[in-house]
Amino acid sequence: MASTTPFGDGEDGGLVAASRTGDxxxxxxxxxxxxxxxxxxxDQFGFVRLRGELSGVKRAASGHLYMSLKDESSVLDAVMWRGQADRLPFRPEDGVEVVASGKLTTFPGRSKYQIVVERMEIAGEGALLALLEKNRxxxxxxxxxxxxxxxxxAPRVIGVVTSPTGAVIRDILHRLADRFPTHVLVWPVLVQGNGAAEQVASAVRGFGALEKGGAIPRPDLLIVARGGGSIEDLWAFNEEAVVRAVAESPIPVISAVGHETDTTLCDFAADKRAPTPTAAAEIAVPVLRELAATVDDLALRQRKVVLRPVELGRERLAARAQRLPNAEQLLQPHTQRLDDLGERLRRGLVDRAAKGRERLAQARLWPAILRGTLREAGQRLQGVRLTPALVQRPMAERKQRLDALARLAEQLHPEKPLSRGYAMVLDTxxxxxxxxxxxxxxxxxxxxFADGEVNAVPSDAPRSPKRAQKPTQKPSRPPGDSGQPKLL
Structure with missing residues (x-):
């Protein structure tokens, strides 16, 4: 008869089956x-920490996470229940080296042993950087x-996606108020830990979904901000959901995650990267005082530009006025010429008078010379034959013209009609x-009348003493004067 001890105390502390000979x-x-x-x-492996590379990562519809951990020569199945999987700070992917903490157990349904992972983190900063580069x-x-x-x-409305309780939002608001007061909308989110990536992505998409002119104003610019920390603390901004939300945002985004040396994938997807949240506020808005100074400077330059042509015109006019000769300079040549002509005229008159005196002295009008000149003129006159016909014909023609003019003057005389019964009315x-x-x-x-004058008083005019009648006396003509002009 054989006896069996199902749980014996062997040297290895495991299950020992003791059997005796027999069947x-x-x-x-x-x-x-x-x-x-x-x-x-x-019991033996109630808590273990394993380091290995993820392989065959798969999330079931129930939310549980199934995967394998492997190294160079071995593979160990792993499962992470939904509650713990939802709290992971990163997205498990094949090829990521992790450190998993949990307990070993068996799965009787398939005769396998596996580890139930309660906590999992990326194995060191080098692995995180490798995953970061891979995702990038x-x-x-x-x-x-x-x-x-x-x-x-100069955005009128700025949307800020960050934690409402940290120092980041206070720094941003203080810097904006100091440089350029602007309306700020804050969308509070978690910036670290489980669910942070989803909240940040939802906030970015939520700002982009706001309608222009709605009850809540749509921001002109977004700032996604977080303070400094380790790569694990900033890992939410390396998640795919955040990267895609920032890249697809219809609103320009400034990424201000971490400090100067911190880099996340959100920085690459954003339109502008700021080294710090305070620097993001400085990038977002200009300095109001500098803008006012710039406007004043431009106004001054504008006035100078407007007045510059006037000043140049004045300068040119003054320069040309200086080059213009004055009245004395203009008259100097003419004055000199007038003096020269006056002097020449004086000399010419003196010379002409001298020459006249010389000719007069040379003429020597002696009586003998005059008698000789008169004798020569008489000889020339005797040489001209003056016949009566040559003298009488022009005289007859001139007499006919004079007679015609006399007849016309007599007919046109104003007193000629008086002899025909007409009269002239004269004033005083x-x-x-x-x-x-x-x-x-x-x-x-x-x-x-033809033979005299008669005084008359108009019927409407007042009576006045009659003026003395002056006898009409025609001017007497000298004897032998017929009233015709003499020809000779």
Whole structure:
């Protein structure tokens, strides 16, 4: 008869089956042995920390995470339940080297042992950097980086995605108020730990979904900010959800995650990277005082530009006025020429008088010379034959013309009609009156007939003493004067 001890104390502390020789030992069921193995493994390896590379990472519909941990020669299955998987600070991917903490157990359904992971973190900064570089290359290949847009010069509304309780938001608000007071909208989010990446991505997309002119103003610029920390603390801004949200944002984004030396994938996807959150505020808005100074300077330059042509015109006019000669300079040549001509005239008159005196002295009008000149003139006159016909014909023609003019003058004489019964009306001055209105204005009129004058008073004019009638006396002519002009 053989006896069996299912849980013996062997040297290795494991399950020891003691049997004696014989074939009547009680058999174990599969479930019994599987449960015995499970208890033994869990008791022996209740908490272990393993380092290995992730492989075959798969998330089930239930939210549980199934994967394998491997090194150069071995593979160990691993499972992480949904509660712990949701709190992971990074996204598990194949090829990532991690340090997993948990307990070893068995899975009786498949005769496998596995580790139930309760906590998992990337194995060292080198592994994180390797994962970061891997994701960077993948996102760059997809075209999520490099789409840089121009930031608005002076945004009216700025959206800030950050923690509402940290020093970052206070630094940003203080810097904005100091440089250029602007309306700020803060979307509070977690910036570290589980769910931080999803909240940051939702905030960026939420700002982009706001309608222009709505109840909540849509920002002109976004600032995604966080203070400094380790690479693990900043890992939420390396997540794919954040990178895609920033790259696809319709609003320009400034990434201000960490300090000067910290770099995240969010920085590559953003339109502008700021070394610090305070620097992001400085990049977002200009300095109001500098703008006012610039405007004043431009106004001054504008006034100078406007007045410059006037000043140049004045300078040119003054220069040309200086080059213009004055009146004395203009008259100097003419004055000199006038003096020269006056002097020449004086000399010419003196010379001419001298020459006249010389000619007069040379003429010597002696009586003998005059008698000789008169004798020569008489000889020339005798040589001209003056016949009567040559003298009488011009005289007859001139007499006919004079007779015709005399007849015309007699016919046109104003007193000629008096002999035919007409009369002339004269005023007191002896001038002829040609209208009734002028005659009514006179106090005394004289009516002249061929043989004399008669005084008359107009019926509407006041009576006045008659003027003494002056006898008409024609001027006497000398005897033998017929009134015709003499020809000779």
């Amino acid at each position: 009547n030992a009680a058999p174990f069921t599969i479930t019994e042995i599987s449960q015995a193995l499970k208890r033994t493994v869990e 290359k993948r996102f760059e290949a997809e075209g999520l980086f490099g789409n840089v847009r121009r930031l608005p010069f 001055a002896g001038s002829a009156i040609t209208s009734a209105a002028k005659a009514q204005a006179e106090s005394l009129l004289a009516i002249k």
